[in-house]
Amino acid sequence: MVFGLNLLPQDNKFFTLLKDVSRLSNKSVHLLKDLAIEENRDTAFKLAREIEIAKHTAKDVTYEITEMLCRTLVTPFDHEDIHRISRGLYKTLKICEKTQERLVAFQLRPFHNDLFKLATNMVSASDVVHDLVTDLKILKDSKAVHDKCALIHNIESDTDKLFNQLTIDLYEHEQDFKKILIRKEVYGLMEGVVDRHRDLANVILEVVLKHS
Template sequence: MMTINKFVKKLIPKHNNFYLLFEEDIQNLMLGGRTIREAFHFPLSEVNRQKLHEIEEIEHKGDMITHRLFKELGSSFITPFDREDIHLLAAAIDDVMDNIQGVAKRVLLYEIESFPDVGLQIVETLYESINELGKVIPLLRNLDNKDLILEACVRINSCENKADDLFEHAVAHLFKACKDPIELIKTKEILVSLEIATDKCEDAANAIESIIIKNI
Protein backbone atom coordinates (compact mmCIF):
# COMPACT_ATOMS: atom_id res chain seq x y z
CA MET A 1 0.00 0.00 0.00
CA MET A 2 1.29 3.48 -0.89
CA THR A 3 2.13 5.57 2.18
CA ILE A 4 1.09 9.23 2.48
CA ASN A 5 4.72 10.33 2.08
CA LYS A 6 5.14 8.34 -1.12
CA PHE A 7 1.85 9.71 -2.46
CA VAL A 8 2.88 13.29 -1.72
CA LYS A 9 6.27 12.73 -3.37
CA LYS A 10 4.56 11.56 -6.54
CA LEU A 11 2.54 14.79 -6.57
CA ILE A 12 5.60 17.04 -6.35
CA PRO A 13 6.52 18.26 -9.86
CA LYS A 14 9.92 16.98 -10.99
CA HIS A 15 10.11 18.86 -14.26
CA ASN A 16 13.86 19.40 -14.05
CA ASN A 17 14.45 15.63 -13.98
CA PHE A 18 12.76 15.26 -17.36
CA TYR A 19 14.68 18.16 -18.89
CA LEU A 20 17.99 16.79 -17.63
CA LEU A 21 17.25 13.28 -18.91
CA PHE A 22 16.18 14.51 -22.35
CA GLU A 23 19.28 16.70 -22.58
CA GLU A 24 21.50 13.78 -21.59
CA ASP A 25 19.72 11.59 -24.12
CA ILE A 26 20.13 14.02 -27.02
CA GLN A 27 23.80 14.60 -26.19
CA ASN A 28 24.31 10.84 -26.38
CA LEU A 29 22.46 10.68 -29.71
CA MET A 30 24.60 13.53 -31.07
CA LEU A 31 27.67 11.53 -30.12
CA GLY A 32 26.23 8.57 -32.01
CA GLY A 33 25.57 10.78 -35.04
CA ARG A 34 29.11 12.16 -35.02
CA THR A 35 30.59 8.69 -34.63
CA ILE A 36 28.71 7.10 -37.55
CA ARG A 37 29.59 10.14 -39.69
CA GLU A 38 33.27 9.80 -38.83
CA ALA A 39 33.12 6.05 -39.53
CA PHE A 40 31.83 6.64 -43.06
CA HIS A 41 34.44 9.29 -43.83
CA PHE A 42 37.29 6.79 -43.91
CA PRO A 43 37.95 3.63 -45.90
CA LEU A 44 37.08 0.52 -43.92
CA SER A 45 40.33 0.65 -41.96
CA GLU A 46 41.12 0.03 -38.30
CA VAL A 47 40.07 3.59 -37.48
CA ASN A 48 36.75 3.02 -39.19
CA ARG A 49 36.11 -0.25 -37.41
CA GLN A 50 36.95 1.27 -34.04
CA LYS A 51 34.37 4.01 -34.61
CA LEU A 52 31.76 1.44 -35.57
CA HIS A 53 32.49 -0.62 -32.46
CA GLU A 54 32.10 2.52 -30.29
CA ILE A 55 28.50 2.88 -31.42
CA GLU A 56 27.38 -0.22 -29.52
CA GLU A 57 28.42 1.36 -26.22
CA ILE A 58 26.73 4.64 -27.16
CA GLU A 59 23.51 2.79 -28.02
CA HIS A 60 23.63 0.90 -24.72
CA LYS A 61 23.96 4.17 -22.83
CA GLY A 62 20.99 5.54 -24.76
CA ASP A 63 18.90 2.53 -23.74
CA MET A 64 19.73 3.17 -20.09
CA ILE A 65 18.73 6.83 -20.35
CA THR A 66 15.46 5.87 -22.05
CA HIS A 67 14.76 3.38 -19.25
CA ARG A 68 15.34 6.12 -16.66
CA LEU A 69 13.00 8.46 -18.55
CA PHE A 70 10.23 5.87 -18.64
CA LYS A 71 10.78 5.09 -14.96
CA GLU A 72 10.51 8.80 -14.15
CA LEU A 73 7.35 9.01 -16.23
CA GLY A 74 5.83 6.06 -14.39
CA SER A 75 6.58 7.53 -10.96
CA SER A 76 5.36 11.09 -11.63
CA PHE A 77 1.77 12.29 -11.46
CA ILE A 78 2.69 15.78 -12.67
CA THR A 79 4.83 16.07 -15.81
CA PRO A 80 6.07 19.12 -17.75
CA PHE A 81 4.28 17.97 -20.92
CA ASP A 82 1.62 15.51 -21.96
CA ARG A 83 2.68 12.02 -20.87
CA GLU A 84 2.11 10.54 -24.32
CA ASP A 85 4.31 13.20 -25.94
CA ILE A 86 7.10 12.52 -23.45
CA HIS A 87 6.87 8.82 -24.25
CA LEU A 88 6.81 9.43 -28.02
CA LEU A 89 9.78 11.79 -27.91
CA ALA A 90 11.89 9.45 -25.77
CA ALA A 91 11.00 6.46 -27.95
CA ALA A 92 11.82 8.32 -31.17
CA ILE A 93 15.26 9.38 -29.90
CA ASP A 94 15.89 5.78 -28.86
CA ASP A 95 14.79 4.52 -32.28
CA VAL A 96 17.21 6.87 -34.07
CA MET A 97 20.10 5.47 -32.04
CA ASP A 98 18.91 1.88 -32.55
CA ASN A 99 19.00 2.34 -36.32
CA ILE A 100 22.45 3.94 -36.18
CA GLN A 101 23.62 0.87 -34.30
CA GLY A 102 21.95 -1.30 -36.94
CA VAL A 103 23.96 0.45 -39.63
CA ALA A 104 27.21 -0.02 -37.72
CA LYS A 105 26.51 -3.71 -37.09
CA ARG A 106 25.74 -4.42 -40.74
CA VAL A 107 28.82 -2.61 -42.03
CA LEU A 108 30.96 -4.71 -39.70
CA LEU A 109 29.19 -8.03 -40.28
CA TYR A 110 28.98 -7.63 -44.05
CA GLU A 111 32.57 -6.30 -44.27
CA ILE A 112 31.46 -3.41 -46.44
CA GLU A 113 34.46 -1.89 -48.22
CA SER A 114 32.80 0.92 -50.16
CA PHE A 115 29.59 2.90 -50.01
CA PRO A 116 27.88 4.95 -52.75
CA ASP A 117 28.36 8.71 -52.58
CA VAL A 118 24.61 9.26 -52.41
CA GLY A 119 24.56 6.97 -49.37
CA LEU A 120 27.16 9.20 -47.72
CA GLN A 121 24.84 12.13 -48.40
CA ILE A 122 22.14 10.35 -46.39
CA VAL A 123 24.64 10.01 -43.53
CA GLU A 124 25.27 13.77 -43.74
CA THR A 125 21.53 14.50 -43.79
CA LEU A 126 20.98 12.28 -40.75
CA TYR A 127 23.84 14.06 -38.97
CA GLU A 128 22.24 17.43 -39.77
CA SER A 129 18.84 16.26 -38.51
CA ILE A 130 20.31 14.99 -35.23
CA ASN A 131 22.10 18.29 -34.70
CA GLU A 132 18.82 20.16 -35.16
CA LEU A 133 17.30 17.95 -32.45
CA GLY A 134 20.31 18.77 -30.31
CA LYS A 135 19.52 22.46 -30.64
CA VAL A 136 15.80 22.15 -29.95
CA ILE A 137 15.69 19.81 -26.93
CA PRO A 138 17.25 22.33 -24.48
CA LEU A 139 14.77 24.97 -25.68
CA LEU A 140 11.89 22.89 -24.26
CA ARG A 141 12.73 24.24 -20.81
CA ASN A 142 11.05 27.48 -21.86
CA LEU A 143 8.15 27.20 -24.29
CA ASP A 144 8.38 30.93 -24.96
CA ASN A 145 11.01 29.67 -27.40
CA LYS A 146 8.18 28.17 -29.45
CA ASP A 147 9.09 30.02 -32.66
CA LEU A 148 12.69 28.79 -32.55
CA ILE A 149 11.48 25.29 -31.66
CA LEU A 150 8.99 25.11 -34.52
CA GLU A 151 11.55 26.48 -37.00
CA ALA A 152 13.95 23.70 -36.01
CA CYS A 153 11.17 21.12 -36.42
CA VAL A 154 10.54 22.37 -39.96
CA ARG A 155 14.25 21.95 -40.75
CA ILE A 156 14.14 18.40 -39.38
CA ASN A 157 11.13 17.63 -41.57
CA SER A 158 13.03 19.05 -44.56
CA CYS A 159 15.96 16.77 -43.75
CA GLU A 160 13.64 13.78 -43.77
CA ASN A 161 12.24 14.76 -47.18
CA LYS A 162 15.78 15.18 -48.49
CA ALA A 163 16.78 11.77 -47.11
CA ASP A 164 13.77 10.17 -48.83
CA ASP A 165 14.87 11.60 -52.19
CA LEU A 166 18.48 10.57 -51.61
CA PHE A 167 17.39 7.06 -50.64
CA GLU A 168 15.42 6.65 -53.87
CA HIS A 169 18.39 7.86 -55.92
CA ALA A 170 20.76 5.62 -53.95
CA VAL A 171 18.65 2.52 -54.57
CA ALA A 172 18.25 3.37 -58.27
CA HIS A 173 22.02 3.83 -58.58
CA LEU A 174 22.61 0.58 -56.72
CA PHE A 175 20.45 -1.45 -59.11
CA LYS A 176 22.27 0.06 -62.09
CA ALA A 177 25.84 -0.10 -60.81
CA CYS A 178 25.97 -3.19 -58.57
CA LYS A 179 26.21 -6.44 -60.52
CA ASP A 180 26.65 -8.67 -57.47
CA PRO A 181 23.18 -9.43 -56.00
CA ILE A 182 24.61 -10.24 -52.56
CA GLU A 183 26.49 -6.94 -52.36
CA LEU A 184 23.34 -5.18 -53.57
CA ILE A 185 21.28 -6.67 -50.73
CA LYS A 186 23.94 -5.80 -48.14
CA THR A 187 24.19 -2.17 -49.22
CA LYS A 188 20.43 -1.74 -49.56
CA GLU A 189 19.88 -2.95 -45.98
CA ILE A 190 22.29 -0.29 -44.72
CA LEU A 191 20.60 2.40 -46.80
CA VAL A 192 17.20 1.37 -45.39
CA SER A 193 18.43 1.68 -41.79
CA LEU A 194 19.87 5.13 -42.51
CA GLU A 195 16.62 6.28 -44.07
CA ILE A 196 14.58 4.91 -41.16
CA ALA A 197 16.84 6.80 -38.75
CA THR A 198 15.93 10.08 -40.48
CA ASP A 199 12.25 9.07 -40.30
CA LYS A 200 12.61 8.65 -36.54
CA CYS A 201 14.18 12.12 -36.28
CA GLU A 202 11.01 13.42 -37.91
CA ASP A 203 8.93 11.43 -35.39
CA ALA A 204 10.83 13.21 -32.62
CA ALA A 205 10.13 16.57 -34.28
CA ASN A 206 6.43 15.69 -34.56
CA ALA A 207 6.31 14.89 -30.83
CA ILE A 208 7.95 18.25 -30.10
CA GLU A 209 5.44 20.06 -32.32
CA SER A 210 2.64 18.32 -30.40
CA ILE A 211 4.12 19.58 -27.12
CA ILE A 212 4.13 23.15 -28.45
CA ILE A 213 0.58 22.97 -29.81
CA LYS A 214 -0.78 21.63 -26.50
CA ASN A 215 0.97 24.32 -24.48
CA ILE A 216 0.27 27.45 -26.52
Protein backbone atom coordinates in the same frame (compact mmCIF):
# COMPACT_ATOMS: atom_id res chain seq x y z
CA MET B 1 0.27 11.21 -0.35
CA VAL B 2 -0.09 8.14 -2.54
CA PHE B 3 2.53 5.58 -1.57
CA GLY B 4 5.35 5.34 -4.12
CA LEU B 5 4.33 8.47 -6.03
CA ASN B 6 6.16 11.77 -6.09
CA LEU B 7 3.58 14.59 -6.21
CA LEU B 8 6.15 17.33 -6.73
CA PRO B 9 7.14 18.52 -10.21
CA GLN B 10 10.36 17.02 -11.55
CA ASP B 11 10.92 19.56 -14.33
CA ASN B 12 14.68 19.88 -14.15
CA LYS B 13 15.27 16.14 -13.76
CA PHE B 14 13.13 15.19 -16.77
CA PHE B 15 14.65 17.87 -18.98
CA THR B 16 18.16 16.85 -17.92
CA LEU B 17 17.53 13.18 -18.69
CA LEU B 18 15.94 13.95 -22.07
CA LYS B 19 18.95 16.08 -22.96
CA ASP B 20 21.23 13.20 -21.93
CA VAL B 21 19.46 10.78 -24.28
CA SER B 22 19.44 13.38 -27.05
CA ARG B 23 23.16 14.00 -26.63
CA LEU B 24 23.87 10.28 -26.88
CA SER B 25 21.63 9.96 -29.93
CA ASN B 26 23.29 12.91 -31.64
CA LYS B 27 26.74 11.55 -30.80
CA SER B 28 25.80 8.17 -32.26
CA VAL B 29 24.66 9.74 -35.55
CA HIS B 30 27.90 11.71 -35.85
CA LEU B 31 29.91 8.56 -35.13
CA LEU B 32 27.96 6.71 -37.79
CA LYS B 33 28.84 9.38 -40.33
CA ASP B 34 32.51 8.96 -39.47
CA LEU B 35 32.18 5.19 -39.72
CA ALA B 36 30.51 5.42 -43.14
CA ILE B 37 33.64 6.95 -44.67
CA GLU B 38 36.33 5.30 -42.51
CA GLU B 39 38.84 3.23 -44.49
CA ASN B 40 40.91 1.92 -41.57
CA ARG B 41 39.37 -1.27 -40.19
CA ASP B 42 40.73 -0.83 -36.65
CA THR B 43 39.35 2.69 -36.47
CA ALA B 44 36.04 1.44 -37.87
CA PHE B 45 35.79 -1.12 -35.08
CA LYS B 46 36.49 1.60 -32.51
CA LEU B 47 33.77 3.85 -33.92
CA ALA B 48 31.34 0.94 -33.97
CA ARG B 49 32.11 0.16 -30.35
CA GLU B 50 31.48 3.79 -29.36
CA ILE B 51 28.06 3.61 -31.02
CA GLU B 52 27.27 0.46 -29.02
CA ILE B 53 28.35 2.13 -25.77
CA ALA B 54 26.20 5.19 -26.51
CA LYS B 55 23.20 2.95 -27.17
CA HIS B 56 23.63 0.95 -23.96
CA THR B 57 24.10 4.12 -21.91
CA ALA B 58 20.97 5.63 -23.46
CA LYS B 59 19.04 2.48 -22.59
CA ASP B 60 19.80 3.02 -18.90
CA VAL B 61 18.78 6.69 -19.07
CA THR B 62 15.58 5.82 -20.94
CA TYR B 63 14.73 3.26 -18.28
CA GLU B 64 15.29 5.91 -15.60
CA ILE B 65 12.89 8.24 -17.41
CA THR B 66 10.26 5.49 -17.64
CA GLU B 67 10.66 4.67 -13.95
CA MET B 68 10.32 8.34 -13.00
CA LEU B 69 7.18 8.66 -15.14
CA CYS B 70 5.63 5.76 -13.23
CA ARG B 71 6.46 7.36 -9.87
CA THR B 72 5.83 11.05 -10.60
CA LEU B 73 2.32 12.47 -10.71
CA VAL B 74 3.15 16.04 -11.77
CA THR B 75 5.42 16.32 -14.82
CA PRO B 76 6.46 19.34 -16.93
CA PHE B 77 4.24 18.08 -19.76
CA ASP B 78 2.19 14.99 -20.55
CA HIS B 79 3.63 11.66 -19.43
CA GLU B 80 2.91 10.21 -22.87
CA ASP B 81 4.81 12.98 -24.65
CA ILE B 82 7.88 12.57 -22.43
CA HIS B 83 7.76 8.85 -23.13
CA ARG B 84 7.40 9.42 -26.91
CA ILE B 85 10.43 11.70 -27.01
CA SER B 86 12.66 9.46 -24.90
CA ARG B 87 11.67 6.29 -26.76
CA GLY B 88 12.03 8.00 -30.12
CA LEU B 89 15.57 9.08 -29.29
CA TYR B 90 16.45 5.62 -28.02
CA LYS B 91 15.07 3.95 -31.14
CA THR B 92 17.31 6.22 -33.20
CA LEU B 93 20.29 4.83 -31.32
CA LYS B 94 19.06 1.30 -32.02
CA ILE B 95 18.90 2.03 -35.75
CA CYS B 96 22.41 3.50 -35.63
CA GLU B 97 23.66 0.36 -33.90
CA LYS B 98 22.03 -1.89 -36.49
CA THR B 99 23.52 0.22 -39.31
CA GLN B 100 27.03 0.07 -37.88
CA GLU B 101 26.69 -3.71 -37.57
CA ARG B 102 25.97 -3.94 -41.29
CA LEU B 103 28.78 -1.56 -42.24
CA VAL B 104 31.35 -3.43 -40.18
CA ALA B 105 30.18 -6.98 -40.89
CA PHE B 106 30.10 -6.50 -44.66
CA GLN B 107 32.96 -3.95 -44.79
CA LEU B 108 30.92 -1.62 -46.97
CA ARG B 109 32.90 1.12 -48.61
CA PRO B 110 31.48 4.25 -50.28
CA PHE B 111 29.84 3.68 -53.66
CA HIS B 112 29.55 6.93 -55.64
CA ASN B 113 29.81 8.77 -52.31
CA ASP B 114 26.47 7.22 -51.30
CA LEU B 115 27.02 6.60 -47.59
CA PHE B 116 28.50 10.04 -46.99
CA LYS B 117 25.53 11.75 -48.65
CA LEU B 118 22.99 9.86 -46.57
CA ALA B 119 25.03 10.28 -43.38
CA THR B 120 25.27 14.04 -43.96
CA ASN B 121 21.47 14.27 -44.02
CA MET B 122 21.27 12.13 -40.89
CA VAL B 123 23.60 14.49 -39.03
CA SER B 124 21.71 17.58 -40.21
CA ALA B 125 18.40 16.19 -38.95
CA SER B 126 19.93 15.00 -35.69
CA ASP B 127 21.54 18.37 -34.97
CA VAL B 128 18.20 20.16 -35.37
CA VAL B 129 16.37 17.72 -33.07
CA HIS B 130 19.15 17.90 -30.50
CA ASP B 131 18.77 21.71 -30.45
CA LEU B 132 15.01 21.31 -29.95
CA VAL B 133 15.41 18.86 -27.06
CA THR B 134 18.15 20.95 -25.45
CA ASP B 135 15.90 24.03 -25.51
CA LEU B 136 12.70 22.14 -24.69
CA LYS B 137 12.36 23.72 -21.26
CA ILE B 138 12.40 27.26 -22.65
CA LEU B 139 10.56 26.69 -25.94
CA LYS B 140 7.58 29.04 -26.03
CA ASP B 141 7.57 30.36 -29.59
CA SER B 142 5.76 27.81 -31.74
CA LYS B 143 6.87 29.62 -34.91
CA ALA B 144 10.53 28.93 -34.16
CA VAL B 145 9.71 25.25 -33.67
CA HIS B 146 7.59 25.28 -36.84
CA ASP B 147 10.61 26.61 -38.74
CA LYS B 148 12.87 23.85 -37.43
CA CYS B 149 10.25 21.22 -38.20
CA ALA B 150 10.01 22.59 -41.73
CA LEU B 151 13.79 22.32 -42.02
CA ILE B 152 13.71 18.67 -40.97
CA HIS B 153 10.85 17.93 -43.36
CA ASN B 154 12.98 19.40 -46.15
CA ILE B 155 15.89 17.20 -45.10
CA GLU B 156 13.58 14.18 -45.02
CA SER B 157 12.21 14.98 -48.48
CA ASP B 158 15.72 15.39 -49.85
CA THR B 159 16.70 12.08 -48.25
CA ASP B 160 13.80 10.31 -49.97
CA LYS B 161 14.94 11.65 -53.34
CA LEU B 162 18.53 10.75 -52.56
CA PHE B 163 17.50 7.23 -51.53
CA ASN B 164 15.67 6.73 -54.82
CA GLN B 165 18.55 8.04 -56.91
CA LEU B 166 21.16 6.02 -55.06
CA THR B 167 19.04 2.90 -55.52
CA ILE B 168 18.81 3.55 -59.25
CA ASP B 169 22.57 4.09 -59.49
CA LEU B 170 23.16 0.93 -57.49
CA TYR B 171 21.08 -1.22 -59.84
CA GLU B 172 22.76 0.34 -62.85
CA HIS B 173 26.38 -0.13 -61.72
CA GLU B 174 26.43 -3.10 -59.35
CA GLN B 175 26.21 -6.62 -60.80
CA ASP B 176 26.35 -8.66 -57.59
CA PHE B 177 22.77 -9.06 -56.35
CA LYS B 178 23.87 -9.88 -52.79
CA LYS B 179 25.81 -6.62 -52.61
CA ILE B 180 22.78 -4.76 -53.93
CA LEU B 181 20.55 -6.21 -51.19
CA ILE B 182 23.03 -5.43 -48.41
CA ARG B 183 23.69 -1.87 -49.52
CA LYS B 184 20.01 -1.16 -50.14
CA GLU B 185 19.24 -2.35 -46.60
CA VAL B 186 21.82 0.11 -45.25
CA TYR B 187 20.27 2.87 -47.35
CA GLY B 188 16.91 2.06 -45.78
CA LEU B 189 18.33 2.10 -42.25
CA MET B 190 20.01 5.47 -42.80
CA GLU B 191 16.83 6.88 -44.31
CA GLY B 192 15.03 5.54 -41.23
CA VAL B 193 17.27 7.63 -38.97
CA VAL B 194 16.13 10.78 -40.78
CA ASP B 195 12.49 9.67 -40.60
CA ARG B 196 12.83 9.09 -36.86
CA HIS B 197 14.09 12.64 -36.35
CA ARG B 198 11.20 14.03 -38.42
CA ASP B 199 8.78 12.18 -36.13
CA LEU B 200 10.53 13.50 -33.03
CA ALA B 201 10.37 17.07 -34.31
CA ASN B 202 6.62 16.65 -34.84
CA VAL B 203 6.17 15.41 -31.27
CA ILE B 204 8.11 18.38 -29.89
CA LEU B 205 5.98 20.74 -31.97
CA GLU B 206 2.84 19.15 -30.49
CA VAL B 207 4.22 19.68 -26.98
CA VAL B 208 5.02 23.33 -27.64
CA LEU B 209 1.60 23.97 -29.19
CA LYS B 210 -0.11 22.42 -26.17
CA HIS B 211 1.79 24.61 -23.72
CA SER B 212 2.33 27.85 -25.63
